[in-house]
Amino acid sequence: MSFFPIETDRVILRAVVPEDAKAIAAYQGREDVAQYVSWQPRTRQRVEELISRWIAMNGEGEASEGVQYVVVDKSSGEIVGDCMLMYGDREARQGEIGYLIDPRFHGRGFATEAARAMLGVGFEVAGMHRISARCDGRNTASWRVMEKLGMRREAHFRDHAIIKGEWGDEMVYAICEDEWRSSLENQ
Numbered sequence: 001m002s003f004f005p006i007e008t009d010r011v012i013l014r015a016v017v018p019e020d021a022k023a024i025a026a027y028q029g030r031e032d033v034a035q036y037v038s039w040q041p042r043t044r045q046r047v048e049e050l051i052s053r054w055i056a057m058n059g060e061g062e063a064s065e066g067v068q069y070v071v072v073d074k075s076s077g078e079i080v081g082d083c084m085l086m087y088g089d090r091e092a093r094q095g096e097i098g099y100l101i102d103p104r105f106h107g108r109g110f111a112t113e114a115a116r117a118m119l120g121v122g123f124e125v126a127g128m129h130r131i132s133a134r135c136d137g138r139n140t141a142s143w144r145v146m147e148k149l150g151m152r153r154e155a156h157f158r159d160h161a162i163i164k165g166e167w168g169d170e171m172v173y174a175i176c177e178d179e180w181r182s183s184l185e186n187q
Contacts, residue, residue, distance in 0.1 A: 004069075
């Protein structure tokens with residue numbers, strides 16, 4: 001297993017390339033996509049600015065912040081979302097995953113499949129000991145993905161941050177390497 005590409009039954013997680021800007025901006029520019037995140041809907045120009053950072057997130061070397069992927073539906077070749085594995089405390093082998101799926105593809109299991117693959121990369125390739133994920137407490141679909149992955153809820157921070165002018169809760173989930181390996185044995 002390596003950082004790129006990662007192939008599952010239905011999706012390919014691959015490196016971001018400049019040509020992905022239009023497809024990424026199409027969903028990251030939507031109000032409903034930006035609803036539960038700290039940033040405002042992104043223009044194509046903003047996505048193009050971010051792409052160089054995402055390309056640099058290749059997982060390799062001390063300078064890399066982590067790994068950024070686009071999620072591609074194998075059957076259609078369409079970009080259905082993006083996801084990332086961020087490095088936290090490298091000495092303690094901590095990481096965090098995040099995922100964003102185009103609403104046109106919600107409810108099809110792409111987030112769960114991509115996030116499961118990222119956990120595999122985190123534990124098998126990056127050598128993580130513990131991987132966490134977090135989301136706005138109102139984003140039920142996101143924390144349900146975390147639960148499907150076998151991650152445990154470690155915190156529910158009430159009125160944790162102001163998101164788009166409103167107080168919002170934050171849910172924090174995590175899974176350790178031994179729990180991940182145990183879940184693989186039980187599949």
